[in-house]
Amino acid sequence: MSPTDTRRGSTLAVLCAVSLMVVLDSTIVAVAIPAIQVDLGFSPAGVAWVVNAYLVAFAGLLLLAGRLGDLLGAGRVFLTGLGVFTAASLLCGLAPTAGLLIAGRFVQGAGGALASAVVLGMIVRLYPEPGPQARAMGIYSFTQAGGAAIGFVVGGVLTDTAGWPAIFLINAPIGVAAFLVGRRILPRDTGIGIGRDLDVAGALSITAGLSAGVFAIVEGRPAVGAVALLLIILFLVRQKYARTPLAPLRLLRRPRLLAANAAVLLILAAGMGFQFVNTLFLQKIMGYDALRTGAAFLPTPIVIGAVSLFLAARLTARFGPRPVLISGLALLAAGLLLLSRMPADPSYLVDLLPGLLVMGLGIGVTVPAIMMLAMAGSSDEDTGLVSGVTNTAQQAGAALGLAVLAAVAAGVSESRLAAGVAERAALHDGYSLAFLVGAGFVLGALVIVLTAPSPARVVTSGVVAG
Numbered sequence: 001m002s003p004t005d006t007r008r009g010s011t012l013a014v015l016c017a018v019s020l021m022v023v024l025d026s027t028i029v030a031v032a033i034p035a036i037q038v039d040l041g042f043s044p045a046g047v048a049w050v051v052n053a054y055l056v057a058f059a060g061l062l063l064l065a066g067r068l069g070d071l072l073g074a075g076r077v078f079l080t081g082l083g084v085f086t087a088a089s090l091l092c093g094l095a096p097t098a099g100l101l102i103a104g105r106f107v108q109g110a111g112g113a114l115a116s117a118v119v120l121g122m123i124v125r126l127y128p129e130p131g132p133q134a135r136a137m138g139i140y141s142f143t144q145a146g147g148a149a150i151g152f153v154v155g156g157v158l159t160d161t162a163g164w165p166a167i168f169l170i171n172a173p174i175g176v177a178a179f180l181v182g183r184r185i186l187p188r189d190t191g192i193g194i195g196r197d198l199d200v201a202g203a204l205s206i207t208a209g210l211s212a213g214v215f216a217i218v219e220g221r222p223a224v225g226a227v228a229l230l231l232i233i234l235f236l237v238r239q240k241y242a243r244t245p246l247a248p249l250r251l252l253r254r255p256r257l258l259a260a261n262a263a264v265l266l267i268l269a270a271g272m273g274f275q276f277v278n279t280l281f282l283q284k285i286m287g288y289d290a291l292r293t294g295a296a297f298l299p300t301p302i303v304i305g306a307v308s309l310f311l312a313a314r315l316t317a318r319f320g321p322r323p324v325l326i327s328g329l330a331l332l333a334a335g336l337l338l339l340s341r342m343p344a345d346p347s348y349l350v351d352l353l354p355g356l357l358v359m360g361l362g363i364g365v366t367v368p369a370i371m372m373l374a375m376a377g378s379s380d381e382d383t384g385l386v387s388g389v390t391n392t393a394q395q396a397g398a399a400l401g402l403a404v405l406a407a408v409a410a411g412v413s414e415s416r417l418a419a420g421v422a423e424r425a426a427l428h429d430g431y432s433l434a435f436l437v438g439a440g441f442v443l444g445a446l447v448i449v450l451t452a453p454s455p456a457r458v459v460t461s462g463v464v465a466g
Contacts, residue, residue, distance in 0.1 A: 016139055025112065031156045040095075055395065056106070062388050062395060065114045066118060066385045067247065078182070092104035120386075124375050125187070133372065137312075139309060202247070209231030257386065273437075277406070342432065
C-alpha cells in the first residue's frame with residue numbers, strides 16, 4: 001500500500017469513527033430515557049426533548065454547516081464540529097438538571113451537524129475514482145446504518161452497568177483522540193473564503209425554517225409547519241437576489257440531485273421508523289428488556305456490515321449505482337413486508353429474524369448506492385453544500401419516519417382498543433400497519449429512482465459506473 005493510500009485510509013477511518021459516534025448518539029439515548037426521566041425529574045412529555053433537542057439542532061444546521069465547509073474548508077469545519085460535540089457530550093454527562101441536559105443536547109446536535117455535514121464531500125474528494133469511492137461509501141454507509149442499530153446494544157450495556165451519564169461521557173475520550181489525530185492527517189483545505197458577502201439572512205432563515213420543520217414533524221404542530229414553509233420560501237427568494245447566495249438556485253436545476261435526495265428522505269424515513277417500531281414490538285409484544293432488545297437487532301447491522309464492506313462496492317463497480325440501488329430497495333421493501341406479516345405470538349427465529357436479515361441485505365446495498373448518486377456531479381466548490389443537502393434529507397427523513405410510523409401505530413392501536421380488542425392484539429395490529437407504511441416509503445423511493453433521469457455513464461480503468 002502506497003503512502004497516499006495509507007493516509008487516505010487513515011483519514012477515512014477518522015471520518016467514519018466520528019460519524020459512528022454521532023449516529024450512535026441518535027439511538028444510544030433511547031434506551032436510557034426511562035432512567036434519565038427518573039433521575040432528573042422529567043415529565044412524560046418533557047423527556048422527549050432529550051431526543052428532540054438534538055434532532056432539531058442537528059437537522060436545522062446541516063445546510064449551513066455544509067456551506068461553511070465550502071467557504072472555510074471542510075477539515076476546519078469538521079474539527080470544529082467534533083470539538084463542540086465532544087464538549088457538549090461532557091456537559092450532558094455531568095448535567096445535574098433537566099434544563100442543562102436539554103441545553104447540552106441542543107449544543108451536541110449543533111456540533112454533530114458541523115461534523116457530519118462535510119463528511120460526504122470529504123470522502124468524494126479523497127476517493128474521486130468510482131471503484132475506490134464505492135468501497136469508501138460502503139464503509140461510511142456501514143457506520144451510518146449499522147451504527148444506529150448498535151446504539152441500542154451499547155446504550156443498554158452502559159445504562160445497566162454504569163448509569164445513563166456514561167452514554168454521554170464515553171464520547172469525551174473518543175472525541176479527544178479523534179480530534180488530535182484529525183488535526184494531523186485531515187486535508188488542510190482553506191475553502192473559497194467568506195468575504196464580505198456572506199449570506200447571513202439566508203443562513204438564519206434556512207436554519208430557522210429547517211429547525212421549525214423538524215419541530216413540527218416531531219411534535220405534530222401544523223401551525224409551526226406553516227411557519228417553517230414560509231421561512232424556507234423566504235430563503236429561496238433571498239437566494240435569487242443575494243450577491244453571494246448560501247445555496248445557489250442552480251442546485252434546484254439538477255433533477256438527479258433532487259430525485260436522489262427525495263429518495264434519501266424516504267429511505268431514512270423507512271429505516272429510522274422501522275427501528276423505532278421494531279423496538280416497541282420487541283418490548284411490548286415479545287416481552288424483551290432493553291439489553292435483549294439491542295441484542296435482537298444485531299443480525300441487521302452484521303449483515304449491513306458484511307454487505308457494505310465486501311459486496312456493495314463490487315456490485316456497484318460491475319453494474320453501476322442505479323441498478324444496485326433498485327435491487328436494494330426491492331430487498332428493503334420485502335423485509336418490511338415480512339415484518340408486517342408477523343403473527344401476534346411470534347417466534348424470533350421463524351418470524352422476526354428473516355425480515356431482519358432481508359432488511360440488512362437491502363440497507364447494505366441501498367445506502368452506498370444512494371449516497372453515490374446524491375453526490376454525483378458535485379464540483380469542488382459545492383461538495384460541502386451538496387453533502388449538507390443530503391445529510392439534511394437524511395435527518396428530515398428520520399424525523400418524518402419516526403413521526404408518521406409512531407402515529408400510525410398509536411392510531412390503529414387506540415382504535416382497536418376502543419373496539420374492545422385486547423391490548424396486546426391491538427398493539428400488534430398497530431405495529432404491523434406501521435411496518436406496511438414503512439414498506440410504502442421504500443416503494444415510493446423505488447418509483448423515484450425508476451423515473452428519475454439516469455446519471456451519466458463514466459468509464460474509469462475499464463470500470464463502468466453510472
